[in-house]
Amino acid sequence: MHATKSKIVTFSVLILLVLPFAAMPMSNAWTAGDEAVVFGHTFEEEYWTNSSIRVEAEDGTNASLTASFVHVGEFSSFLIAFNNANKTDGTQAILPYQLFGMYFKTPENREVFIGAIFAFLLVHNETYGSNDLPDVGNEPAWYIVPLASDNTWPEYTPVVDPIPATKISDGHYRFGMRYYNLTCRVVDANNPLGFWISLALPILTVLISELVIQYDITIGETGEVNAETLYTLGQVNKMKFWGNETAPTEIITDSMEISAVHYLSIFTSQYTVATETGTVLTPPTSTMPLDEDISIRVGSDDERAFDIGLGRNYALINETTGMTVSDNETALNTLLGARLSDLLLVAWQAPLSAWIFAHMAYGLSAQIRSVYTSVGDMASHAVAGTAFHNSNWWYAVTFPEWNSLRIQQDPVYTAYTNLAAGGGGGGVVVLLLVAVGVLVLVYIIRRR
Structure with a gap:
């Protein structure tokens, strides 16, 4: 009964996530400032956060979302995040x-x-393998899946705290959740x-003290934009095995390691995935360690558009x-072979994210508005799967030393823009939907 209720709550949450974007103009012509209908702000403002975008479903369930935005020249960055939902029966x-x-x-x-x-x-x-990497299928592995609604530990109240967009200095901004x-829930992989x-x-359930994801954006004079993800995973403070309180140290052993897994999905056409030094990569069928950053190159000339550091x-x-305990542990990076259970866990995110992302892209890009007849047209193609396609690209960052303690690590994303060159005419469009989670590369030349 509890599992069924959780599924219903989760489905309601997904409905509420898309409601604000359903209010965005669906007409053929998009007028600058139309986004204010949803966000209370426009895409021309330098930076803002609205942490109280409230929606209500027909059954009385209400929810709130947070949106943050930064705009400098022809560079924009945004965050759409879910805060919480409140059911009429008191469930949150x-x-x-x-x-x-x-x-x-890009410079081109x-x-x-x-x-x-x-x-x-x-x-x-x-x-x-003694490689300190997840070789799923050859050694025991488990997913750690946040529950949308749960009262396993009623004395611990879950809290969401939006971190508003802040201008730290010229060209330096930060926001997050x-x-x-x-x-x-710990799920068998x-x-x-x-x-x-x-x-x-609920065979094995854990309580994680805190999860923080901040995005620190620095726009340099050379046109490089560094978006550093400040990622914190709190300590495992509580654990229940078959409903019985269990000390985390009784289950989590010294040989257990934790990884952040990223799923890549491709949204069409001309691109390559390569190491930072230019070695072109192909999707592996098993664990493949990485000792270099990943670079996404676009166009027939393989222009470097985006690095995942x-x-x-x-x-x-x-x-x-x-x-x-230690301030200098070494994380390991690897590409993984895709598994069906991986796909199942992110299946709900891919179409939802494509739908939301389509609305943001349509509002920001005149080129996209010339390709699709309306924001609804682009969104429907994204959800139907005619724009986004699954792939076999999976990568992970593994933390060999863990012991259920708090982990803090800062990966870096670098974009190569034309800010230093002063802009120019539009070219073809490249969309990348990266999942920390889902990495989707979208290269739009013409409407399919």
């Missing part, structure tokens, strides 16, 4: 869904959109039967004592 749902995006033009004036979505964490028991007391049973039943170091902190 909190889901750490957030879509981070950047819009800019190709329009580029990049988006990042938080997805899930993966824990594995390092018993295969903070979540406290997240209850998560080893076989289909175990996956479905552990997803439906995966951070190499992280800190371990004991929240109970307040002590820093």
Whole structure:
């Protein structure tokens, strides 16, 4: 009964997530400032946050979302995040869904959109290969899945705290989201039967003290834009095994490691995925370690549009004592082979994110408005799958030293813009929907 109720709450949450964007103008012509209908702000303002975008469903359920935005020249960055939903029966749902995006033009004036979505964490028991990497299928592994609605520990109240857009200095901005007391279900990643049973039943449940994702944006004089993701995973403070309180140290052993897994999905045409030094990569069928950053290159001339600089170091902190156990641990980066259970866990995010991202892209880009007849036209193509396509690109950042302690790590994303060159005419459009979570590369030349 509890599992069924959670599913209903989650479905209602997804409906509420898209309601604000349904209010955006669907006409053929888009007038600058129309976005104020949803956000209370326009895309011409330098920076803003609205943390109280409120919507209500027909059944009386109400919810709120947060939107943050930064605009400098032809560069824009935004965050769409879910705060919470309140059911008429008193149930509250909190889901750490957030879509981070950047819009800019490359030095060759190709329009580029990049988006990042938080997805899930993966824990594995390092018993295969001695490589400190998740070899799912060859060693035990589990997904850590946040629950939309749960009362496992009623004494711990989940809290969402939007971090508003702030101008730290000229060309330097920051915004994000903070979540406290997240209850998560541990889901078996080893076989289909175990996956479905552990997803439906609360076999192993954990309480994570805090999850913080901040986006620190620095616009340099050379035209490079560094978007640093300040990512914090709090300590595992509580655990229940089959409903019984269990100390985390009784389950989480020294050989267990945790990874942030990223799913890549491609939205059409001409691109390559390569290492920072230019070695072209193909999707692997098994774990493939990375010792270089990933670069996305677009167009027939392989113009460098976007780098994913995966951070190499992280800190371990004991929240109970307040002590820093280590401030110089090394994270490992790898490409993974795709698994059906991975796809199932992000299946709800991909069409939802495509739908929301389509609305943002349509409002920001005149070139996209010339390709699609309306924002509804672009959104329907995205949701129908005629724009976004699945791929076999998965990558992970693994933290070999964990022991259920607090992890802090700062990966870096670098965009190559034309801000230093002073802009220019529009070229073809490139859309990348990165999932921290889902990385979707969209290269629009013509309407399909």
